[in-house]
Amino acid sequence: MKNISKNVLTQVIKPRNPESYKGNYGKVLIIAGSTLFGGAAILCSSAAIASGAGLVTVATTPEKFTALNVKIPEAMTLDYHHKKELLNAIHNNSVIAIGPGLGTSSIAKGLVKTVLENTTAKQTVIFDASALTVIAEEKFILDTPSNIIMTPHQGEWQRLSNLDIPNQTVANNLQKLQELNSKSVLVLKKHFSEIYYQDQILKIAAGNPGMATGGMGDTLTGIIAGFVGQFGYSVQTISAALLIHSTIADKINQKEYVVLPTKVIDKLPKYMSKYSSRSSK
Ligand SMILES: NC(=O)C1=CN([C@@H]2O[C@H](COP(=O)(O)OP(=O)(O)OC[C@H]3O[C@@H](n4cnc5c(N)ncnc54)[C@H](OP(=O)(O)O)[C@@H]3O)[C@@H](O)[C@H]2O)[C@@H](O)CC1
Ligand SMILES: Nc1ncnc2c1ncn2[C@@H]1O[C@H](COP(=O)(O)OP(=O)(O)O)[C@@H](O)[C@H]1O
Ligand SMILES: [Mg+2]
Numbered sequence: 001m002k003n004i005s006k007n008v009l010t011q012v013i014k015p016r017n018p019e020s021y022k023g024n025y026g027k028v029l030i031i032a033g034s035t036l037f038g039g040a041a042i043l044c045s046s047a048a049i050a051s052g053a054g055l056v057t058v059a060t061t062p063e064k065f066t067a068l069n070v071k072i073p074e075a076m077t078l079d080y081h082h083k084k085e086l087l088n089a090i091h092n093n094s095v096i097a098i099g100p101g102l103g104t105s106s107i108a109k110g111l112v113k114t115v116l117e118n119t120t121a122k123q124t125v126i127f128d129a130s131a132l133t134v135i136a137e138e139k140f141i142l143d144t145p146s147n148i149i150m151t152p153h154q155g156e157w158q159r160l161s162n163l164d165i166p167n168q169t170v171a172n173n174l175q176k177l178q179e180l181n182s183k184s185v186l187v188l189k190k191h192f193s194e195i196y197y198q199d200q201i202l203k204i205a206a207g208n209p210g211m212a213t214g215g216m217g218d219t220l221t222g223i224i225a226g227f228v229g230q231f232g233y234s235v236q237t238i239s240a241a242l243l244i245h246s247t248i249a250d251k252i253n254q255k256e257y258v259v260l261p262t263k264v265i266d267k268l269p270k271y272m273s274k275y276s277s278r279s280s281k
Pocket of ligand 3: 128129153217218
């Protein structure tokens with residue numbers, strides 16, 4: 001297993017082309033939130049926007065529209081109960097993140113199924129949180145033509161892989177990933193998270209226990225979505241997303257005992273500017 005080098009940040013985060021516009025930086029659809037978990041949708045979409053996604057749409061339950069619009073006026077909202085509008089949005093976005101705060105209701109199950117059945121090879125889908133629980137519970141097959149990124153914590157990976165945590169070894173994880181979908185990327189979140197992709201296994205040597213607070217993973221999903229939207233789907237892009245999330249969290253943790261996800265999000269534009277100015281252009 002190789003440690004992800006800090007150089008990946010300057011390799012991935014490039015200065016923007018002056019002639020560009022928002023359409024060049026990724027259209028991201030975030031299918032997230034439910035009555036009990038509105039905050040997850042807010043954190044995930046704020047993180048996608050703060051990490052530079054060109055356009056972000058949040059498909060959620062309408063009771064959360066006001067909170068979302070007040071907290072993140074940059075994001076558009078859409079009612080995920082309206083299948084036709086949702087299908088349109090799935091069609092029109094290059095990156096789709098599904099799961100944060102979605103819950104495991106029959107509506108959530110239908111949403112995961114709709115995404116699995118309607119994405120194409122040109123798109124990237126990030127399955128996180130409740131979407132992973134639904135996939136495990138419903139035994140959904142991951143045979144979509146899109147690029148797939150799965151971001152489970154160890155409890156979610158246990159549900160998906162049937163590996164209890166002591167048995168989540170590199171060899172076992174690789175084998176289970178092959179069985180689930182041999183072309184997808186697995187981000188296994190823990191202290192020093194791991195990335196599995198075909199024969200590549202990477203580890204992030206950053207992050208701290210101050211990050212063990214609700215919403216930190218929802219935030220990472222938004223950053224991965226924003227990064228893939230701008231910098232393209234690759235293990236390098238995903239590594240950079242993980243590294244910036246944990247690097248900012250480590251900086252905050254030098255002075256603050258608990259690392260609030262909202263604080264990580266607030267610092268994203270500044271850190272991206274710092275790394276882009278060091279990039280070779
Ligand atoms: N503000 C909001 O709106 C927030 C909304 N959120 C949303 O809540 C939904 C549920 O997500 P979830 O991750 O909180 O709970 P769940 O799916 O029950 O999994 C936990 C189970 O796995 C186990 N476990 C083992 N290892 C673990 C590990 N490393 N990290 C975590 N758990 C670990 C754990 O064991 P235990 O803690 O009981 O020992 C338990 O049995 C989801 O949609 C999410 O997005 C949250 O993001 C919070 C902020
Ligand atoms: N002790 C720790 N050391 C390093 N990183 C941690 C630690 N605890 C949590 N994290 C990170 O915080 C995030 C937690 O994700 P997750 O459990 O999905 O949170 P949530 O679903 O509440 O948003 C992951 O990126 C994980 O790697
Ligand atoms: Mg999570």
